[in-house]
Amino acid sequence: MPPRDVTAAKALKLRPLRRTDFPCETLALSKFLIGKVLVREEPRGLLTGRIVETEGYPPGDEAGHHRSGLTKRNASLFRACGHIYVYRAYGTAMMLNISSEAEGIGGGVLIRAAEPLGGLDVMRERRGVEDIRMLAKGPGRLAQAFDIDFSLDGHVYAVGQGLYIADDGTKPPRVASSVRIGITRNVDKPWRYFVRGSRFVSGPAWLNEGESQRGR
DNA sequence: TGAAAGATTCGCT
DNA sequence: GCGAATCTTTCAG
Numbered sequence A: 001m002p003p004r005d006v007t008a009a010k011a012l013k014l015r016p017l018r019r020t021d022f023p024c025e026t027l028a029l030s031k032f033l034i035g036k037v038l039v040r041e042e043p044r045g046l047l048t049g050r051i052v053e054t055e056g057y058p059p060g061d062e063a064g065h066h067r068s069g070l071t072k073r074n075a076s077l078f079r080a081c082g083h084i085y086v087y088r089a090y091g092t093a094m095m096l097n098i099s100s101e102a103e104g105i106g107g108g109v110l111i112r113a114a115e116p117l118g119g120l121d122v123m124r125e126r127r128g129v130e131d132i133r134m135l136a137k138g139p140g141r142l143a144q145a146f147d148i149d150f151s152l153d154g155h156v157y158a159v160g161q162g163l164y165i166a167d168d169g170t171k172p173p174r175v176a177s178s179v180r181i182g183i184t185r186n187v188d189k190p191w192r193y194f195v196r197g198s199r200f201v202s203g204p205a206w207l208n209e210g211e212s213q214r215g216r
Numbered sequence B: 001t002g003a004a005a006g007a008t009t010c011g012c013t
Numbered sequence C: 001g002c003g004a005a006t007c008t009t010t011c012a013g
Helices: A004-011 A026-033 A120-128 A139-145 A204-208
Strands: A037-043 A044-058 A082-089 A093-099 A108-118 A165-166 A175-178 A193-197
Touching: A004 A108, A026 A044, A026 A108, A037 A108, A044 A139, A093 A139, A108 A120, A108 A139, A108 A193, A120 A139, A175 A204
Parallel strands: none
Antiparallel strands: A037 A044, A037 A165, A044 A108, A044 A193, A082 A093, A093 A108, A175 A193
């Protein structure tokens, strides 16, 4: 008989994706994840949110943590695509990534923001805010709302491991791209992807209107 | 062993 | 809207 989590997911009409369903290429995976549902399994129930913003850090990208080769800290980025990489930036914010290239090649996708769908009370309690738009808008907030920590780092992505991605059958949203946020190298590469018009996307408003509407 | 940088967030003006 | 807080890892000497 299936675990309770799986039953609950079924009730939400979620179809958990397997690791083999992911495209094994950084930018393809970045776009693929937009519109999918991030699911966190925890004792109090399922936390769910639709992914509305990602950033790709392909092999050779000077802005990626894998730029200086394999180290103890970034080892997860060099694992086969579908491994979870978690790290802390600026001492306070946790970031959730998924490795996106073949074993031995450094590359990853950062999940930057999500639209909360289920488990809102738990998220509000963790985040200490009521506004639904503030629950998972930005990588650090998303990680806090979904209780992401180092215990997930290095795990192979798999359904039933506490964290997975699902498809709820909705049509893929219109995806726009822009330059990435918060980096100092390769700042001109348009490897950030987001749902145009979503209020749950982080970053300055002018960046989220889409590159085609910037007027130049 | 020390110094510097970093894929951000929060609070205050 | 702007500036400070915070901590781990990495690189250089």
